[in-house]
Amino acid sequence: MSRRPFSHMRRVVLLFGILTISSAVFTKALGASIPLQTVQAQSTDIIHRPTSRPYTGDLSVFEDPKRDKKLQVNRVMDLLQIHAGSTVADIGAGSGWFTVRAARRVGSSGRIYAVDINSSYLHYIRDRAQKEKLPNIRTILGKSDDPLLPPNSIDAVLLMKTYHEVAQPIELLRHVRAAMHPGARLGIIDRNGRGDDHGVNREVVIDEVKRAGFVLAADYDFVKPDGADYFLIFGRSLTATETAHHVLESQQPLLRTKSTAGRSDHEAKSPGIVWQGTDWSWFDAITRLCAAGI
Numbered sequence: 001m002s003r004r005p006f007s008h009m010r011r012v013v014l015l016f017g018i019l020t021i022s023s024a025v026f027t028k029a030l031g032a033s034i035p036l037q038t039v040q041a042q043s044t045d046i047i048h049r050p051t052s053r054p055y056t057g058d059l060s061v062f063e064d065p066k067r068d069k070k071l072q073v074n075r076v077m078d079l080l081q082i083h084a085g086s087t088v089a090d091i092g093a094g095s096g097w098f099t100v101r102a103a104r105r106v107g108s109s110g111r112i113y114a115v116d117i118n119s120s121y122l123h124y125i126r127d128r129a130q131k132e133k134l135p136n137i138r139t140i141l142g143k144s145d146d147p148l149l150p151p152n153s154i155d156a157v158l159l160m161k162t163y164h165e166v167a168q169p170i171e172l173l174r175h176v177r178a179a180m181h182p183g184a185r186l187g188i189i190d191r192n193g194r195g196d197d198h199g200v201n202r203e204v205v206i207d208e209v210k211r212a213g214f215v216l217a218a219d220y221d222f223v224k225p226d227g228a229d230y231f232l233i234f235g236r237s238l239t240a241t242e243t244a245h246h247v248l249e250s251q252q253p254l255l256r257t258k259s260t261a262g263r264s265d266h267e268a269k270s271p272g273i274v275w276q277g278t279d280w281s282w283f284d285a286i287t288r289l290c291a292a293g294i
Contacts, residue, residue, distance in 0.1 A: 045170040047208065050196035054117065054165045059095035059124060070225040071189075073098065077105050079218065079233060080156040080185045085109040087155050089179070091147050091172075092116060092162025096125035096137075102158075103134040113154075115140045115147045145171040149179035158187045161228065164200040173212035177236055186214060186234040189223050202230045209234050 064070075082088055084107045090099045093114035103112045114125045114137055122139040129137040142148050145168045157176055159166075166172050176186065188209070193199020206216055214234035223231045 044211070045168070045174065047168060047170060049204070050194060051167050051200075052164045052196055052198045054092075055094070056118065059121065062095040062097045067097070067226060068101075071223055071228075073101055075222065076158070076187065076189070076231065077102060079220070079231075080158065080187050082106065082156050087111045087113075087153055089113045089115060089147065089149055089154050089157045089176070091142070091157060091159045091176070092165065093125060093139075094121055096121075096128050098158060098160055099125060099137060100128060100132055100134055103129070103137050106136065108136060110136055112137045113140055113147075113149060114138070115142045115149070117142055117144055144168070146175045147172065147179070149176070151178055152181060154179045154184055155181055156185050156187070158189070160187075160189045161191070161198075163188050163190045163205060164193060164195060164198055169208050170212045173209060173214070177213045180236055182236060182238075184236065185217070188232045188234070189228050189230070191227060191229045199229075202232070205230075205232060210237075213237055 067073075080088075082102055082105050084105070086106045087110060088102045088106060090096075090102060090112060093099050093116045096114055099112055099114040103110075106112065112134075114122065116122050116125075116139075119141055122141060125137065125139055129135070140148050144166070154176075157180065163169060173186075180186070186209070188205060190205065191199040192201050194201075195204075202219075209232070210216070213236060215237045216232065217235045218233040220231040220233075221229065223229075
């Protein structure tokens with residue numbers, strides 16, 4: 001006599017539990033798809049080591065005609081996956097030596113942001129871009145701890161012989177990370193040193209960049225003929241919420257396939273229950289099981 005009301009109550013409780021848990025999970029996942037653009041400095045981000053004074057001298061020192069070959073700049077761009085249509089940031093752009101080469105590589109469908117804290121250097125780059133007919137170059141007067149790049153817009157970033165001049169690199173790189181697309185690459189070319197001698201040891205750089213939310217992807221030394229010791233490539237590490245979002249996204253095709261298996265042609269064409277932008281046809285299947293008297 002009492003089995004039927006109990007069965008009904010159990011179904012109600014089960015459905016309520018599924019709705020509550022799933023709503024929380026998918027609401028969080030949906031939020032993870034929109035990157036948080038506010039970057040807040042943390043006490044652990046502050047470094048206490050020597051850094052070099054930013055260069056303010058003659059820009060002609062960067063224009064060695066043999067530099068393309070010594071640095072292997074085309075190989076650098078290949079490894080950073082810079083190609084037609086890419087959006088690239090050259091941080092510490094100086095004379096624009098790398099800026100103009102990247103601008104030619106990405107073409108009219110791409111864009112290069114030349115970032116520097118020296119306004120006279122940016123004026124030089126603007127004149128250079130006009131003379132060399134490169135309208136895809138944009139200059140940004142950045143801050144010492146923020147390059148002021150547009151959020152979620154960058155495919156590749158390069159700091160070439162600049163890292164040792166950055167007073168608070170972790171703070172800077174957290175802002176860089178917020179500007180990068182998932183899958184974008186960060187390149188750092190520099191030489192070993194104490195920090196205040198226009199160089200910083202490779203191991204120090206790797207540790208600081210990891211603390212800013214990156215993972216080391218590759219390590220090269222073919223840049224040595226240009227007076228550098230290493231070329232490091234990093235990718236963005238995923239936060240917990242980003243990881244959860246990617247896992248959920250990867251599972252949706254599987255859930256969709258399972259939920260339509262065995263249905264009639266009419267049912268298979270139905271998207272099922274869609275809630276908060278997520279395919280919930282699998283939830284429809286659970287509802288049917290409950291109705292069957294679990």
